[in-house]
Amino acid sequence: MKKIIDSHLHISKWGDEDFITCFDNYVKEQGIHALNICAIPLCMSNVANNIMLGLYKLARPNTYIHGGIELIEVPLDNMPSGMDTVAQYKELMEIGFDGIKMLEGKPTEHKRIGKSINHPQLNRLYSEMEKDGTHLLMHVNDPDEFWDLERAPEWAIKAGWTYTDGSFSPYEEIRDQTIQILKDYPNLSLTLAHFFFCSKTPQLLEELFSLYPNLCVDLTPGGEMYVEFEKNYSYYKGFFDKYHNRLIFGTDRSYKCDEKYADWQYNLVTTFLSTDKAVESFDNKMLLGLGLPKEKSDNILFANFENRVGKEPKAIDKEKFKQYIDKYSFALTECDKERIKPLIERYL
Numbered sequence: 303m304k305k306i307i308d309s310h311l312h313i314s315k316w317g318d319e320d321f322i323t324c325f326d327n328y329v330k331e332q333g334i335h336a337l338n339i340c341a342i343p344l345c346m347s348n349v350a351n352n353i354m355l356g357l358y359k360l361a362r363p364n365t366y367i368h369g370g371i372e373l374i375e376v377p378l379d380n381m382p383s384g385m386d387t388v389a390q391y392k393e394l395m396e397i398g399f400d401g402i403k404m405l406e407g408k409p410t411e412h413k414r415i416g417k418s419i420n421h422p423q424l425n426r427l428y429s430e431m432e433k434d435g436t437h438l439l440m441h442v443n444d445p446d447e448f449w450d451l452e453r454a455p456e457w458a459i460k461a462g463w464t465y466t467d468g469s470f471s472p473y474e475e476i477r478d479q480t481i482q483i484l485k486d487y488p489n490l491s492l493t494l495a496h497f498f499f500c501s502k503t504p505q506l507l508e509e510l511f512s513l514y515p516n517l518c519v520d521l522t523p524g525g526e527m528y529v530e531f532e533k534n535y536s537y538y539k540g541f542f543d544k545y546h547n548r549l550i551f552g553t554d555r556s557y558k559c560d561e562k563y564a565d566w567q568y569n570l571v572t573t574f575l576s577t578d579k580a581v582e583s584f585d586n587k588m589l590l591g592l593g594l595p596k597e598k599s600d601n602i603l604f605a606n607f608e609n610r611v612g613k614e615p616k617a618i619d620k621e622k623f624k625q626y627i628d629k630y631s632f633a634l635t636e637c638d639k640e641r642i643k644p645l646i647e648r649y650l
């Protein structure tokens with residue numbers, strides 16, 4: 303059985319079903335070695351999501367979790383001390399989180415927080431994480447076609463992820479702010495999700511890889527990147543062969559998702575990375591597997607993640623976790639509290 307760690311998953315809403323069993327079938331069916339579940343503050347607060355992830359790890363200890371920082375003040379100028387970005391980061395690490403996930407570079411969030419991911423509150427966080435060698439997974443930008451209604455896909459328009467009304471920062475501005483983070487914190491253990499949405503400009507990634515030794519990108523679709531891999535197949539075959547130690551497997555599977563589609567996507571990405579067989583891709587055309595040597599595909603499928611985050615997930619410190627839940631209960635809705643209560647009784 304192939305060893306695989308899925309580095310990019312979410313549990314983003316409460317459901318009728320017990321969310322703790324939601325990934326069990328995935329793990330069982332695909333023989334996944336370990337999961338990394340990441341906070342995503344789209345349907346609930348980071349705090350509620352962090353608590354879910356902590357409870358999940360108590361129930362399934364072989365799980366990595368990346369927590370989210372609650373931005374208590376937006377804009378970020380007056381974050382209360384003791385609840386600022388660094389204080390929250392330290393708390394999460396002490397609880398047993400394995401890394402931090404940020405969505406603040408996604409254009410919608412970027413606009414909400416005041417259009418800068420180089421704010422001093424966030425810079426202090428990057429600085430501290432760089433010092434500690436803690437892994438940061440950041441979603442920054444979106445596919446460049448989301449800034450152009452003629453090229454944006456239907457589903458993105460429906461999700462409200464088009465950025466043409468002038469109120470959002472341009473793709474280039476968010477990209478450059480991200481590069482500024484690397485300039486300021488060159489040793490940060492940073493993984494940029496979704497190939498940094500650079501599949502049309504991979505030379506930029508090559509340049510960044512040469513400058514920043516701890517930079518990786520993940521291969522979580524973004525179907526558009528797989529279309530580009532196919533269009534520029536021979537270039538990308540060389541790219542994967544050369545940068546196998548900078549690329550990380552992930553799927554963005556979430557609770558709850560369309561499982562059939564998620565399985566199809568999983569099969570596409572793993573076939574591409576670990577075989578030389580052709581597989582149907584996002585544009586309904588056939589994408590040929592890279593045929594990488596096993597040690598290179600193993601790096602992408604699990605070893606790069608383990609080397610950056612840890613050979614094993616950290617354990618939860620229950621006392622610290624309880625303190626966190628008490629301290630941040632103000633950020634929970636009544637619905638969150640109702641759903642969390644029986645799980646706390648059971649697992650904490």
Ligand SMILES: [Zn+2]
Nearest residue numbers: 310312441554
């Ligand atoms: Zn994601």
